[in-house]
Amino acid sequence: SNEEDASEEEDNNENWSDDSRKLSNRILWPMKTLARRSRVVEQLVAELLQVCQKRLSKSFFPELQPAIGVGSAFEGWGPDEEEADYYMLMPLKPPRGHSFHLELGDMGYMLARDSRIRVETQCTCTEKDILCFVHTSEDELWENQDPSLLHTMCTNSYLDAEKIALWFQDLVKSVWAAVPQSHHYSLKVLPSCWFCRMWLTPVSGRTLSVVIMFGVQQDNSDIYLSTMPVNTLDPSTTWPQTCVVAEAKFFRFVAQNTQPGSVHLKCLYLCTSILEGTTISATTMKRVVMHYLHQSWLQKDMAIWSKRDFVKLLQDILSFLLCCLEINRMDHFFMGNDSLPEEIILPPDFRTGEKVNVFQRLQEHPHAHASALSAICEL
Known part of the structure; x- marks a missing residue:
């Protein structure tokens, strides 16, 4: 397809040095495979x-909305296409007669981790085919209508992530035979208290590991309260804030605004692969490349990703990371950033709030800081 051709443009760019061509041609890039499997x-x-x-x-279970592909596999830079997990966030909306109320936790210096979603019943006296949960007696409701969401998926009136995950796992197993392509794939649902991991194995081919996590949208934005990232010590009514949908949208925006042959995904893939096993995580490296891409867009110079020498771009990215480590500061990509493309929809307090230093913890952990510096300097 055109999309794959663009992501796998011929590496022998006339502006590249011999070293860049040799490096690029020696690496088995995952972009084509990830793009193809993501579509599947x-x-x-x-x-x-x-x-x-x-x-x-x-029913009065949560209304399931179209799932959104997120994470490294859908963004096109996953470190190993054979072992990739394909993460999708499935937004939830309240069923008839219910409403969700997001109670954001303490933002601190990062995203709010201890947020909750309060569920309330609403009056439906004017609607047909439903008894009002608010103004109908409990006995009549018990005899004539399925229980409300408060009685099935909540704990103390708050949406319970564990109950949602276990319910959805059972739902998937019960309906899989009705899925049109079910005869082409065997399904195995792995147990989890926070998400639904499915192994889909075709008659011939490699198993696809698909992870469905759940989220509730915040203020019609690209920020969600989600069942991931997981902290097993948190109560199951905890829904951390996540930017994964906004990140995926940013990478789609970049793909639409770069020229054919852009190597931004190759740079990210190679940097994360090189730094695997060090104190510099793939998440950190992704933030660095996102900042660099954003600066290119602000300077109306996205062409550098398809024209500048490949090795030079890698050096520039790692130099930017080294600078951030030396001053112990890298701003959160979304919080306090008022210059993002309008396609990225953020809650008002994100754009207008103060900038947040994601390297703040390095100041509190000198050993980790020194280890990160050492890893970059070795490169």
Whole structure:
């Protein structure tokens, strides 16, 4: 396809040095495989969702919305396409007669981790085919209508992530036979208290590991309260804030605004691979490349990603990271950033708030700081 051709443009760019060509041609890049498998996963999950929605059409369980591909595999730079997990965030909306109220936790110096989602019943006296949960007696509700979300998926009136995950796992297993492509794939649902991990194995081919996590949208933005990242010590009514949808949208924006042959994904893939096993995580490296891409866009110079020498770009990215480590500061990409493309929709307090230093913890852990500096200096 054109998308794959663009991501796998001929490496022998006339502006590249011999070293850049040799380096690029020696590496087995994952972009084509990730793009192809991502499309397969999207289609399978879309079919699964349609069957689930049909099953739940008259229920009072959460309304499942189209899943959004997020993370390194869908963004196109996953470190190992053979072992990749294909993460998708499935937004939830309240069923009829219910409403969600997001209670954000303490933002601190990072995203709010201890947020909760309060569920309330709403008056539906004017609607047909539903008894009002607010103004109908409990006995009548018990005899004539399925229980409300408060009685099935909540703990003390708050949406319970563990109950959601276990319910969805059971739902997937019960409807899989009705999915159009089910006869092409064997399904194994792995137990989890926070998400739904599915192993989909085709008749011939490699198993796809698909992880469905759940989220509730904040203020019609690209920020969600989600069941991940997981802290097993948190109560199951905890829904941490996450930027994964905003990050995926940013990478799609970059893909639409770079020229054919852009190597930004190759740079990110190679940097994360080189630094694997060091104190510099793939998440940190991703933030560095996102900042560099953002600066290129602000300076109207996105062409550098397809014209500048490959090795030179790698050196520039690692030099930027070294600078950040030396001054112990790198700003959070979304919080306090008022110059992002308008396609990225953020809550008002994100754009207007103060900048947040994601390297703040390094100041509190000198050994980790020294180890990170050492890893970059060795390169």
